[in-house]
Amino acid sequence: MARVVILGAGVSGHTAALHLKRLLGKRHEVLVVAPNADWNWIPSNIWVGVGRMTTKDVTFPLAPVYRRKGITFRQAKAVAIWPEGDTVDPLPTVEVVHTSPGRAGEVERISYDYLINATGPRLNFGATPGLGPDGNSLSVCTPAHAEQAAAELGKVIERLRAGEPQRLVIGVGHGTCTCEGAAFEYAFNVEHELRAHGVRDLAEVVYLTNEYELGDFGVGGMVFEQQGFLSSSQLWTESLFRERDVHAILRAHVERVEPGKLYYETLDGVQDSLAFDFAMLLPPFRGQELAAYDRTGENITDRLFAPNGFLKVDADYSAKPFEQWRAGDWPSTYQSPSYANLFAVGIAFAPPHPISVPRKSPAGTVISPAPPRTGMPSGVMGRQVARSIAAMLTAGAQTPTHTASMAAMGAACIASAGTGLRHGTAAAMTMYPVVPDYVRFPGTGRSVKDTYGEVGLAAHWVKHLLHFLFIYKAKALPGWRLIPE
Amino acid sequence: MNLGDERIAAAPLPTSRTIRLRTFVPYQLWRFLRINLRMVAMIRKGDH
Incomplete structure (x- = not known):
């Protein structure tokens, strides 16, 4: 019996675990290591952040699901990989530190035949002094953060009711952030809530972003075909900002956040500051703190991981200018080039380069979005790597049998702009491929036929439906595998 | 008026x-x- 260990139980890790168990049955062991006891449908955290949902609505305990499916679960945090074992035992192992109340702090070494790193991001609030819930701004990255943001938003609404003007700044807290789509969603959900409470007139909503243009979303923007014209996501997004009277500060890197005031630098080198009454600023991401050692105990972390802490896989990491970036630079099997039994999926794999054009200020500050690799692409990666490992274990495949390149897959994204089954709105977007391929699609980089966007109540219904469908799927209830990633 | 607001003011x-x-x-x-x-359709395109 072989053992497949999965580090992380987010979208990609949990998907991989469920598919592996389905494919391997009782012949092999599937073991998940995750520091949190609960699974979280992160896209709905923005609704927790405006008080329309609670933590209970977006989470459920993992242990009962894994018990029912026959998956071994360790509530623990991985701290080191020994892909060659050590001088005593040549079996590859991963070192974990338990986080459950009964075993907190206990160190365990778990051997593996295959290892999937799906550890997701480390929320790097420390990159910007004063950023984050422990500093002077808010976040919606976790349910607890989102609950805190909702409570603070409630206070803002009370002050507005008392006739006190308020400025709400929502966006990203560093020049290299990703997930601009989540910041966009939260900005428009907050704006929607202010209108719903009848206090919009005294509120100024400001979206602060590292994007070069609105509508970039870290994917270099999109080109849509609308009524016989090629239109851009930039124009479409700017129109929504105008309609809803949301201000925007573009091309910005937040340098520090003080109580009620943030300081930022823009791409043209201007230093400025902005006073606020409420600030929700997303942090940049780093890889989790995971070290690697060879058999002799020598630290090989730099060989396995990129400097940003994400695991190197089958991508082309050679440094080259933007003009020479190719779709083929992106990984397809997510297998480590160093160890054939090591994979990384979701945010945990190191992208070869951004998708948006990289830019620096005159002072050398990088101000451009990091590439998103969450949601649908993450789930697809988890499933495809699970299929490859299953084929390697049961059919004797020597190399991964399944691929999931972001340069060859499409993605659908629903960005909420306000909740409510009758008056909610959202922006529905699809793009193909996620990573532009200017060889296949000259000029636009993507299929114009398959890339589109629209705003309306229907998109909100879809987002609401996806909330329930994905939680149902993650609970592995009957028919779960019929719901696509 | 900053750059973002200039662009927004000109949007349709x-x-x-x-x-x-x-x-x-x-x-x-x-x-x-x-x-x-x-x-x-997007899901089908991602199935390899």
Whole structure:
């Protein structure tokens, strides 16, 4: 019996675990290591952040699901990989530190035949002094953060009711952030809530972003075909900002956040500051703190991981200018080039380069979005790597049998702009491929036929439906595998 | 006025008809179907 260990139980890790168990049955062991006891449908955290949902609505305990499916679960945090074992035992192992109340702090070494790193991001609030819930701004990255943001938003609404003007700044807290789509969603959900409470007139909503243009979303923007014209996501997004009277500060890197005031630098080198009454600023991401050692105990972390802490896989990491970036630079099997039994999926794999054009200020500050690799692409990666490992274990495949390149897959994204089954709105977007391929699609980089966007109540219904469908799927209830990633 | 606000001020505004259609239930039921069909197409393209 072989053992497949999965580090992380987010979208990609949990998907991989469920598919592996389905494919391997009782012949092999599937073991998940995750520091949190609960699974979280992160896209709905923005609704927790405006008080329309609670933590209970977006989470459920993992242990009962894994018990029912026959998956071994360790509530623990991985701290080191020994892909060659050590001088005593040549079996590859991963070192974990338990986080459950009964075993907190206990160190365990778990051997593996295959290892999937799906550890997701480390929320790097420390990159910007004063950023984050422990500093002077808010976040919606976790349910607890989102609950805190909702409570603070409630206070803002009370002050507005008392006739006190308020400025709400929502966006990203560093020049290299990703997930601009989540910041966009939260900005428009907050704006929607202010209108719903009848206090919009005294509120100024400001979206602060590292994007070069609105509508970039870290994917270099999109080109849509609308009524016989090629239109851009930039124009479409700017129109929504105008309609809803949301201000925007573009091309910005937040340098520090003080109580009620943030300081930022823009791409043209201007230093400025902005006073606020409420600030929700997303942090940049780093890889989790995971070290690697060879058999002799020598630290090989730099060989396995990129400097940003994400695991190197089958991508082309050679440094080259933007003009020479190719779709083929992106990984397809997510297998480590160093160890054939090591994979990384979701945010945990190191992208070869951004998708948006990289830019620096005159002072050398990088101000451009990091590439998103969450949601649908993450789930697809988890499933495809699970299929490859299953084929390697049961059919004797020597190399991964399944691929999931972001340069060859499409993605659908629903960005909420306000909740409510009758008056909610959202922006529905699809793009193909996620990573532009200017060889296949000259000029636009993507299929114009398959890339589109629209705003309306229907998109909100879809987002609401996806909330329930994905939680149902993650609970592995009957028919779960019929719901696509 | 900063760069972002300059661009926003020049953006096209939707007509009142477009805004009405965005929450007009019969039309949105049709759009709901269309969005789901597009998403299914995207899912198929990601299956290798």
